Amino acid sequence: MKKIIIILLLAVIGYFLADIFFEIPFGEDSMVVSKEYLDKSPNDLHVANTVTSIVVNFRGFDTLGEVTVLFLASTAIGSILFRRRKVHTKLNPQRNAPHASRIVQISAKILFPLIVLLGAYVFIHGHLTPGGGFQGGVIIATGYLLLLVTYRKFSVSHSSLTWIEAIAGVTFAGIGVLGLILGKDFLENFLPVGTINNLFSGGIIGIIYVAVGFKVASELTGILDTMLSIKVDSEENEQN
Amino acid sequence: MVVANPILYVALPLLVAFLLPLFGKIHKELIRVVPGLLFMFLIFNTVVLFSEVTSTGKPIITQIAGWAPPIGINLVFSAFSGFIAGIISIMGLLVWVYSYKFKKVEFDNSLKYFVLIMLVTAGSIGVVLTGDIFNLFVFLEIVALSSYPLVAFYRGRDGAEASFKYLIVGAFASIAILLGIVLIYSQLGTLNMAEISLRIGEMPEKIKITAFILLFLGFGIEAEMFPLNGWAPDAYSQAPGPVGAVFASMTAKAGIYTIIRLVFTLFDIDAGYQLLLGMGIITLVVSEGIALRQEKLKRMLAFSSLGQMGLLMIAFGINTKAAVVAGMFILFNHAVIKSLLFFSGSYLVYNSENKNIKDLFGFGKKLPLTAFLFGLGAFAIVGLPPLSGFWAKLSLLMASADSNLIALIALILIVSVVEIVYYFRVVNGLYFKKYTGEFEPHKPSWNASLVMLILAAVIVTVGLYPDLIYNYFVNAADALMDKANYIQNVLPSNFVGLN
């Protein structure tokens, strides 16, 4: 009975939304601000990939927020799943499960460096080709996921992850503040823009995207590791 | 380079949050000291910027990445947004002082706690200052994502359940907001709030109203509007004590700000004001009614907080200058008084298992200072003279009288009686009921007492001399209601895309 009511409700919502969606003409050029981006990206910033120049420069503030969201997610997961060191006794049973077969283990060993290399390529060339810091970082994190599921006892050093995270995050925010110190706007480009389609072009855009790549990779790897290394422990009580 | 800049409100907390784990490796004490220094700097920033805005009478527009709006994102520090940003940064400092000794023993926990508190402050200020609607969405998500773990911070309570509930509702809010933004972008091709406001008339009526409803729904969840506020009482009551104050003074302020901007600046729909007024009345009546029946102190405070949000929506929904000034007054009061109530209330029920109101009977003699400050806060929020709450309610009543809303006056007075009943039940219990002996009173630490005394001093001072601060409310109301001025300040030149 409940389901029928919900379906009826959804049908009404769906009808109204469809009515609105089909009102918007598909595939027509209705760009206003985007025209400026398509013009300024190759001519002023010398960045071939317009999406990258929007993400990192024109709307770079959003991306700083986005990186913060990821940072928050990893902090939040750490805080939600946090266990006192002395209390937890056993590792997650997941970690004691038998290793994957030999074929999988060896293929993982061969694939892992290649995956990391691909990820690095994607974020280093973020301003030239499709891709960028987020995509590259996620690719690298999948490499670590492969290791985590293949070798059950494999774990990532959280201390080094913390360093990478912190340095990458500070690079991003620090470049922004450096712009302020140099008398420009926050996140404004202060480096020479170079020649379009060269690796060294676009000024600070490339540097920021590499930092984003490192940050995303280390944070996602940290999240995966935290979720897999849930410790089993006794109940504990805390009061305010 | 200027020392004070609106961008620092966001950039510095993020920088410090990224660096804090490294500071912790240098010396453990730094993770508690550095956030405090940051909050002090933010207040300095507020003072410098605010005096500039007051002396020039013009908002400060900050471009980001060197692109003038609407190409780049901009921040708008006006008498209105700057005032709310100032309240949030001051409350950030007070929350920091209050929780300075909090979790002293646990390094990892206090590191995360302070990171989350800094980011929730930065996010709320970002929501208030930004001039770009998608950027506002990003900052709202920062606020939300730092609130979820704060609600679930304690393991012994049902925090995870409350947090999950909040997360589901919050995710729906963000989807509704995103869909609204998509509809606006598809019609206007811009995300800058000033330009949207300028060209909102170009949108076809049907799409405009749908976008408005979606955004109103999404922002309403953040602003704790009835019936979308089911998550709020649980979140308030399951969170650690100071976090209740964070919600009342920061995230709720950010939420109400978004809905005010939506109705006042972004859209030109007149029915929006009536909608805000109606939702405010419903929120007020329902929340205060439920608050009357609450047995648990923090839940009662949470519902009372929702009622105050309803009062705020009513004030802004009336949409006359006097009412908006009253709204600013209520907003200020709600931040100050509710924080005092949460701060002192969480010490009153410190050792109690269920946080029931009857657990704190007789605490007036056991914890004289805390109980007195709680009583002061209760009297202030109810609106007894000569405390600051009285002037706020009086100005709202005068404003509704000016607009000939006689029924509204009666309603607000009836609700005030309800408030008096449930707050006096607690105060009566504190002073005139016998101590059960079941729970040991817990003495507040000196830093917590200091914070409560500061807040109480503010309440009494503003109550005795409301003129000290009244002018700021008037300036803020002027800045909010002058839409043309806002657009002109953000988009001074005739940008090509405007034709």
Next chain:
Amino acid sequence: MSEELMQQILSISFYGASLALILIGVYGVLTKKNLIKILLSLTIVDSGVNLLFVSLGYIMNGTAPIFSPAIMDGKIEVLKTAPMVDPVPQALVLTAIVIGLGVTAVGLALVIRLFRHHNTTNIDEIRNLKW
């Protein structure tokens, strides 16, 4: 096939798909009892909105907004051969996806903690608080 017919087919398929995703997701959130399924449904709604946003930025016969410069007389020139699709929705969807990922990850962590505490992922059995 004529241009207009193509446009019509594309519009129905893209708008229809995003609408279907949104509705399926909302249905899942409202009816499913398993916490993980509720989170999954939320991500489905999210994908629906993202798909809608990207398809709104499409321009008929447009290419990806990435310039491929050519060398002409020893000077690098930016060639613009075909119309480019709107880059802004793509950039914003990237942001929205990352935000959705963060929310989902935090939600899953909460589910793990709820499971540890109550030994179930059924929403009906986890009701210490009123819903």
